[in-house]
Amino acid sequence: MASHDEATKSHEVIVVLVPFPAQGHLNQLLHFSRHISSHKIPVHYVSTIIHTRQAKTRVHGWDPVSISNTMIQFHEFETPTFESPLPNPHAATKFPSHLQPSFEAALFLREPVAKLLSALSPTAKRVVVIHDYLMASVIQDVASLPNGEAYSFHPVSTFIFSAYVWAIVGTPVEIDDEILKRIPSHETTSTPELREFTNRQMEHQKYSSGAIFNTCRAIEAPFLDVLAKVNARQWAIGPLNAVQILNTSNEQHKDKCLQWLDNQAPDSVIFVSFGTTTSLTDEQIHALAIGLESSGQKFIWVLRDADKGDIFTVDVRVCELPEGYENRIESSGQGKILRGWAPQVEILAHASTGGFMSHCGWNSCMESITMGVPLATWPMHSDQPFNALLVTRVLKIGVVVMDWACRDELVESLAIEKSVRMLMASIEGKEMRKRAAELGDAVKKSVAEGGDTRREFDDFIAHIHR
Template identity: 55%
Template structure:
């Protein structure tokens, strides 16, 4: 760690969705470890959400992170609709634009007492921080919460393919059709227009995972001279779960009783809702697989996760009658927020059936766990291709081309058995373990990600 940077202040501005809040809070911890004060900006609701759900470390133990909670207008928080992902969160996303004024005031105040203020903002909060351009001793860096693979393809396509790339790279890439609602596509477009004032790009990835795509992003045609840093993984590679003084979730106690590498973890993130028919097929498929499993069965987040939710009981009424009694000893259903990082870290966890949100991908890779890919929306279909076709550390449960089709119990059971019992599955598990080991080494002293973080801190401290 370097000495105290008394004249440098960092401001983090996350997008108000779980996978975004979480990543920038983890990055706050990493930068704070250099004795640099970090100011984390949001509403009281979303700062509380970030701190309540953080895993692997205790934000109360980090004295160098300061939370700023600004008021925004109230917003509607409708229930999620399985047929229209993210639309129920759009009012929350739109309201976040009101943070521009409070952010500008904070920036002005901090810039008056510091030699330099560095703003690290989510790419979807670019308009909120655009006033950084008018502050002489401030500079901004855009954080992309998705994979370098996904960002490269987006920019390359938006720039009308400024140079040729390998046909093999493109043959399995799904189109973006059906990935976003019209409202969310409009939000992305408007926010990306404001990225032009940034001094560099930051990714939660590392060269062991995405070197070819980081290299493509670094080409002049794409970068336009903008610097980039791959600082991941942001999440801890060793969590607090082994601290015996700390209370543990009941699912971890259940995992303690299982054999090593014997359990499939099933979770589709904070923005996914399944139809009743799909819940039934998944329930039967997990049972038919004859493998141990932990299934996080919960509704997608509302804009306000702390508001009363009467949909929990409705979800459980969709399970087959007597299901939980039938799977006793074989499976466990988690009804609330699960300690995902600690589940993936556990020696009994062998695979992760996932929606392939990038936060979950990075956590799974870090913990050496292969993925059963079942993308739902947004960047997830392309992340799934990265995992299954390029990195070869996962298997597809559902391809994006058949996104409107019900995934049958037989398909689900077959995918699990293939990962757990076949020679191909064994090779995938070995590759996932090897990549996880490499990524863990990258954050150790003198590792590639450690040096990258040192380089970034040196750059902003210049």
């Protein structure tokens, strides 16, 4: 944490970041904090006590110790106590409704954020607030600052946002009739409570001076072009995740799953993980277990329940596998089962990883694309069905495990087996891997000197210093 003197002395620009309290949102703005602070700009990362701790605990792709060597100051504010139910694997939809109380509680950050902004305002020429688009009401008091301005941060694909305006500005040529027919309705991807929450936040977007997206032109140029027709100012500054992973030579401190990957053939392992908001039924877990084993392919499977509102409480469901399965899989050398937090970026970056079975959260998609790894798509809720469509139908770097039209049905083990074999052991899968590798190279070039992402990020930094 920056010293008090460092945080309060006069600066040309101070940046305050306000994330939404869910893992896929928290980590993106934490990554962004690091990028901004590398320009010697003081950064204030603001969230609840629990969620600030969560963001720091789970940072991956770079050394968390390096946080102390940056100009990032963390603010952990209290919010009202909320009762968050346990995740329900049998819920009618896979949307994590059990997290809704923590979403509502985070809106009480408005008052402490307003006090922080008032305290920072006299110490800088400009106070720049970057907020998750779902936290717009929390930062509305920036409008009262004589030197304050706000920018909305969008931690999801521009594909989903551009779809809102196709009827107004026209559909990109990349979108054919077959894709249009598969665009999901928002009534099927979330809950009435979440849609009402989102609508409340949209009312406060008037305070935003521009939009920031965690994407790049190498991945989403057509959809960025669409949004440019309706956004006065926008910047595509992704990927925010690490794009180069340095291999450690210290085997003692290397994660055991990475050591296991070291002994596998290139592109031979499929990584299986469904993020932090998915709870599968025991029946679905059993079908997945059988499908993976029957595929004959090597795999690493992160088997864990969805996050609770407070991830630091110990009451966690243990997902059950068929009797003897875990010992059989690991003793045969076919796979590894991980039940805790996994080093996802490092796994995807490993030469032995050749595929990723994913829920298609935007973080996972961006990390997989960056590392040149094709996907087996199994969307669960929210933006994920849109991202799965982007991956499979537009970018053509993925196979479908679960079609959104069949979301209420059990995904049978045979379908899982076929999807894994197609991705990992077929000519089509090999072609997808080639396209994914080429796209990953393009993404890496975008963040290098002279690349599109580098130019847009530099332009944003110049803009807030204007």
